[in-house]
Amino acid sequence: MVTIPREMGDDLFYRYKRIMITPTIINKNGGTTQISTADISILAKQLGRSDIVIAHYIGKSAAAGMMIIGDKICYRKVMNAAEIDDIVESYIKKSVLCSQCGNPETVEYRESLVCKACGGVTR
Numbered sequence: 001m002v003t004i005p006r007e008m009g010d011d012l013f014y015r016y017k018r019i020m021i022t023p024t025i026i027n028k029n030g031g032t033t034q035i036s037t038a039d040i041s042i043l044a045k046q047l048g049r050s051d052i053v054i055a056h057y058i059g060k061s062a063a064a065g066m067m068i069i070g071d072k073i074c075y076r077k078v079m080n081a082a083e084i085d086d087i088v089e090s091y092i093k094k095s096v097l098c099s100q101c102g103n104p105e106t107v108e109y110r111e112s113l114v115c116k117a118c119g120g121v122t123r
């Protein structure tokens with residue numbers, strides 16, 4: 001488990017944690033990266049966001065085409081776990097953390113993030 005955000009890493013009592021996605025790299029046809037839809041669902045639940053939005057965000061950030069095949073999300077690019085985690089972290093900074101107090105317990109409301117901890121609104 002990784003803290004949300006990662007910088008809180010050495011605080012054992014920190015409440016907000018998430019999984020780190022473990023991809024499978026297929027070195028065929030130029031190379032693809034597969035992620036299980038179950039992993040994305042768990043991560044989405046931990047972040048309080050939509051799994052499909054996160055899946056698309058990873059593809060867009062990596063400039064990689066995405067396809068869902070069965071229970072796998074496949075990207076047309078080779079990405080290791082650290083690269084995917086950096087993208088997940090950038091999503092958290094952009095779309096999950098409150099800009100005022102840094103708390104990850106926010107809800108999306110229209111085009112803004114509303115913080116459940118301080119009530120701050122991030123646009």
Ligand SMILES: [Zn+2]
Pocket residue numbers: 098099100101102103115116117118119120
């Ligand atoms: Zn806040």
